[in-house]
Amino acid sequence: xxxxxxxxxxxxxxxxxxxxxxxxxxxxxxxxxxxxxxxxxxxxxxxxxxxxxxxxxxxxxxxxxxxxxxxxxxxxxxxxxxxxxxxxxxxxxxxxxxxxxxxxxxxxxxxxxxxxxxxxxxxxxxxxxxxxxxxxxxxxxxxxxxxxxxxxxxxxxxxxxxxxxxxxxxxxxxxxxxxxxxxxxxxxxx
Numbered sequence: 001x002x003x004x005x006x007x008x009x010x011x012x013x014x015x016x017x018x019x020x021x022x023x024x025x026x027x028x029x030x031x032x033x034x035x036x037x038x039x040x041x042x043x044x045x046x047x048x049x050x051x052x053x054x055x056x057x058x059x060x061x062x063x064x065x066x067x068x069x070x071x072x073x074x075x076x077x078x079x080x081x082x083x084x085x086x087x088x089x090x091x092x093x094x095x096x097x098x099x100x101x102x103x104x105x106x107x108x109x110x111x112x113x114x115x116x117x118x119x120x121x122x123x124x125x126x127x128x129x130x131x132x133x134x135x136x137x138x139x140x141x142x143x144x145x146x147x148x149x150x151x152x153x154x155x156x157x158x159x160x161x162x163x164x165x166x167x168x169x170x171x172x173x174x175x176x177x178x179x180x181x182x183x184x185x186x187x188x189x190x
Contacts, residue, residue, distance in 0.1 A: 013028070014026065037103045038062045039061045040093075043058070044108070046110070048077075053077045053078075060180075064122075067125075071119070071180040072117050073180055074116065089107045126138050133177055135175070136177050137172055139172055140173050
């Protein structure tokens with residue numbers, strides 16, 4: 001079912017469907033392209049030793065100048081009944097859409113918990129999170145777009161918290177890590 005919503009000039013399209021297991025899914029899409037193309041997936045999953053809980057995980061893709069961050073994190077146990085969990089997830093999806101930060105928000109159901117992860121790409125460099133979760137690091141490929149950006153605006157890149165270092169004959173890019181654990185952390189990435 002499609003529905004058009006205009007709330008505080010935040011026009012978006014709502015699509016609801018049912019999957020093969022009887023769960024209701026939701027997709028919200030911003031009506032206008034806007035300048036934000038960030039995507040949020042709210043996953044509702046069965047968890048607990050006896051699979052007695054429905055738990056919320058958020059997965060997102062946030063684009064920023066120079067790259068993108070892709071993450072998935074545990075939010076909370078939502079409810080013991082599927083319908084209650086679905087209603088709470090739909091409410092969270094509409095609330096997220098109202099911020100204007102997300103281009104699309106999806107609610108999906110899964111029978112298993114989701115894996116936790118975080119990936120970060122900037123200036124064409126795929127970054128890894130250090131074991132202590134304090135620093136992003138990645139090898140800068142030869143001929144990378146990073147070097148063009150570095151030559152043209154080194155001070156701006158340093159202001160954003162990046163630094164370079166040569167290790168074992170390879171140039172590495174570093175940045176202080178922001179580990180996504182909440183919506184507040186997400187907004188710091190943009």
